[in-house]
Amino acid sequence: MSALLDIADLRLSFRLWSGTVEVLHGISLSIAKGERVALVGESGSGKSVTARIVLGLIQELKGATVSGRIRFDGQDLGRLSPRARHALRGTEMSMIFQDPTSSLNPVFPILRQFREVLARRTPRISEAEARARATEALREVAIHEADRVLASYPFQLSGGMNQRVMIAMALANRPKLLIADEPGTALDVTVQAQTLDLMRKLVADHGTAVLFISHNLGVVREFADRTYVIYRGRIVEQGPTAAVFADPRHAYTRALLAAQPRLTGGALPEIAERDPAFENPMEVHP
Amino acid sequence: MKRAAFILASNPLTLLGVLLVSLVVMAAALADVIAPFPEHRGAVVDFVNFNKPPGGDFLMGTDVVGRDLFSRILYAYRISLLMAVVVLAIAVPIGVTLGLMAGYMGGRWEYGLMRVTDVFLSIPPLVLALSILGVMKPTLLNGMIAVTAMWWPWYTRLVYNITRGEKAEGYVLAAEVTGASRAHVMFREILPNCMPAIVTKMTLDAGFVILIASSLSFLGLGVQAPTPDLGSMVAEGARYLPDQWWLSVFPGLAILIAVFGFNLIGDGLRDILGGDR
Numbered sequence: 001m002s003a004l005l006d007i008a009d010l011r012l013s014f015r016l017w018s019g020t021v022e023v024l025h026g027i028s029l030s031i032a033k034g035e036r037v038a039l040v041g042e043s044g045s046g047k048s049v050t051a052r053i054v055l056g057l058i059q060e061l062k063g064a065t066v067s068g069r070i071r072f073d074g075q076d077l078g079r080l081s082p083r084a085r086h087a088l089r090g091t092e093m094s095m096i097f098q099d100p101t102s103s104l105n106p107v108f109p110i111l112r113q114f115r116e117v118l119a120r121r122t123p124r125i126s127e128a129e130a131r132a133r134a135t136e137a138l139r140e141v142a143i144h145e146a147d148r149v150l151a152s153y154p155f156q157l158s159g160g161m162n163q164r165v166m167i168a169m170a171l172a173n174r175p176k177l178l179i180a181d182e183p184g185t186a187l188d189v190t191v192q193a194q195t196l197d198l199m200r201k202l203v204a205d206h207g208t209a210v211l212f213i214s215h216n217l218g219v220v221r222e223f224a225d226r227t228y229v230i231y232r233g234r235i236v237e238q239g240p241t242a243a244v245f246a247d248p249r250h251a252y253t254r255a256l257l258a259a260q261p262r263l264t265g266g267a268l269p270e271i272a273e274r275d276p277a278f279e280n281p282m283e284v285h286p
Numbered sequence: 287m288k289r290a291a292f293i294l295a296s297n298p299l300t301l302l303g304v305l306l307v308s309l310v311v312m313a314a315a316l317a318d319v320i321a322p323f324p325e326h327r328g329a330v331v332d333f334v335n336f337n338k339p340p341g342g343d344f345l346m347g348t349d350v351v352g353r354d355l356f357s358r359i360l361y362a363y364r365i366s367l368l369m370a371v372v373v374l375a376i377a378v379p380i381g382v383t384l385g386l387m388a389g390y391m392g393g394r395w396e397y398g399l400m401r402v403t404d405v406f407l408s409i410p411p412l413v414l415a416l417s418i419l420g421v422m423k424p425t426l427l428n429g430m431i432a433v434t435a436m437w438w439p440w441y442t443r444l445v446y447n448i449t450r451g452e453k454a455e456g457y458v459l460a461a462e463v464t465g466a467s468r469a470h471v472m473f474r475e476i477l478p479n480c481m482p483a484i485v486t487k488m489t490l491d492a493g494f495v496i497l498i499a500s501s502l503s504f505l506g507l508g509v510q511a512p513t514p515d516l517g518s519m520v521a522e523g524a525r526y527l528p529d530q531w532w533l534s535v536f537p538g539l540a541i542l543i544a545v546f547g548f549n550l551i552g553d554g555l556r557d558i559l560g561g562d563r
Contacts, residue, residue, distance in 0.1 A: 015435075055463055062393065090465035102456035107478040120465050166460075 002074070003030040004176055004209045005054065007205060010056065010068035012233075023049060024233045026068070031177070034207040036200070038224035038241065040214055040256070042271070046233040047213045051179045054211070055095060056085040064265035073176055092121040092176040094170040099186040100162035110134075110165055111150035114172070121173040137168040140205075141198055160191035167199050171206060179205060179211045196223055217260055221245055229253045231278055239285020247285070249278035288321045288483075293558045303550025310544045314363040321357035329512040340532050347532040349522070355532060358514040359540045365515050366544060369430060370495040374488055377434045381441025382484060388442065389449025400446065406439040412501060419507040429508040433498055444487060447562070448480045482559035489555055493548030499539050516541050 004217065012024040024046050031037045032177040039047050052058045056077065060068055070077040077085060097103045104113060114137075115130035122129075135146040141164040154162055163184050170178055183199070184192040200223060203210050214220050220227055220241065227238055227244045229237040229252065248254045255271045255278075272278075294300055318324055322343065332352030338346040346355040388399040406414070452458060453476070461475050463539040500517030502508040509515040517539045523533025 057462065086465055088465075089463055095460075095463040097456055097460060099456055103460040105457040105461070105475055105479070107481075116466070117464055169464075 005031040006071040029146040038212040041230035095179040237283040243285040249283040306547030317360040323354040326353040327361040362514040369499040370492045377437035381438035384447025385442040389446040403439040411436040424507040478514025490552035493545035
């Protein structure tokens with residue numbers, strides 16, 4: 001089975017006054033069609049830039065050098081023109097963010113924003129059709145009072161509601177890949193759990209592959225089929241989620257798992273900023 | 287709308303502003319109907335009735351060649367409002383577009399555009415307008431050009447600052463990843479978020495444009511006689527102070543009413559539009 005997204009030896013560096021800084025040191029990652037893959041790591045480890053490279057946002061920055069091969073759905077993204085890459089965004093791949101409320105434009109009602117998303121796939125979609133399809137998409141995320149929600153402004157809805165609207169929008173064009181960048185981190189835990197549950201069902205129904213970026217191991221364990229652990233721009237461990245959690249082999253993964261808060265309380269061990277053991281070669285679970 | 291009406295009702299000063307501005311607009315629009323002597327807008331001489339103090343047939347008295355001051359002020363409002371509308375209609379779109387580009391696109395655009403803007407902002411506005419008019423013939427059109435040239439940089443800076451802030455908001459990134467074009471993000475996503483500030487500034491500025499335009503024509507750079515203009519009427523009348531006080535006091539009051547009205551509305555708008563977030 002060929003991978004939907006296949007990243008090989010991805011390197012990213014930024015050119016600064018003081019010289020070149022390499023941020024990603026050869027990331028390899030693949031996602032099969034319909035698979036849910038998590039990318040876990042601490043802040044600044046390179047999770048989010050990886051996602052943005054897949055979307056083609058970093059490549060447009062001056063001073064950023066991206067090398068390596070990214071294949072998406074049989075196409076080499078590096079060889080695509082900016083225009084062609086642009087055409088993939090919002091249609092073949094979409095993204096949801098940490099803070100749903102600020103990801104929606106505060107001055108427009110939801111319907112208008114929904115219509116713009118739908119217009120990416122169906123240019124000049126009529127308002128009636130946009131409303132019908134938005135209602136349908138909202139029903140899938142368990143919003144049944146679609147008319148009220150569509151007429152509302154983002155600040156009139158709760159964070160959880162906005163999150164579901166974001167998920168509905170992100171999936172409305174039936175993308176092949178959904179990138180979820182710490183979705184719902186800004187929400188409280190119960191709401192977060194509900195929306196993730198919803199999202200998991202939805203992507204399973206539509207066969208959407210997910211690249212799930214998170215630092216929350218509990219959520220990853222629930223959500224992902226496979227997990228990649230990233231540390232300082234390197235993948236240090238990868239494998240099926242259950243295997244990685246049951247038998248963490250890399251020193252950094254172990255440290256990360258040990259640092260999980262537990263209901264029973266107790267002090268958390270601190271993860272060292274750097275540790276020679278963290279630089280060990282990648283561990284791969286079969 | 288309801289909320290706006292409520293705020294308006296609980297804010298008598300704004301209501302007064304609306305009243306004053308509608309008065310000014312009505313006076314300008316209906317000058318032909320209201321003015322007792324419409325022909326006095328031009329070069330008319332009436333030596334029987336010259337230098338008449340306010341009263342009788344002449345509500346605000348007559349000037350040194352016997353023209354009715356009230357009629358001339360009504361027509362002068364036309365020039366003032368035309369000035370405000372034309373200047374803002376040109377300066378605002380230019381300033382806003384450049385501000386959006388500088389703020390959103392960043393890099394060289396930001397550097398280039400904002401430095402040019404800074405140059406304009408560093409010259410005192412009236413001095414800039416005076417020097418432009420010094421080179422060109424003092425006509426109404428050139429006056430408009432001069433004032434427009436000094437006005438757009440303020441909008442560029444205002445919108446640039448807001449755009450810089452909005453750019454960091456999630457919805458901008460969200461629009462980018464759904465594949466929105468740069469123009470779409472700038473004009474359809476960010477611009478609507480700048481509108482409250484722009485509209486408020488425009489209302490305040492309508493008054494200031496009238497004031498600046500009057501200052502220019504007070505100095506003789508702007509509309510030329512016999513076309514009535516508030517600034518040049520004050521300048522002309524000032525020579526006959528204090529005996530024929532009405533010649534400069536009424537045009538001065540007319541300026542005051544217009545500027546005051548726009549300012550009150552601008553302050554009110556700031557309350558009404560700024561309340562959301």
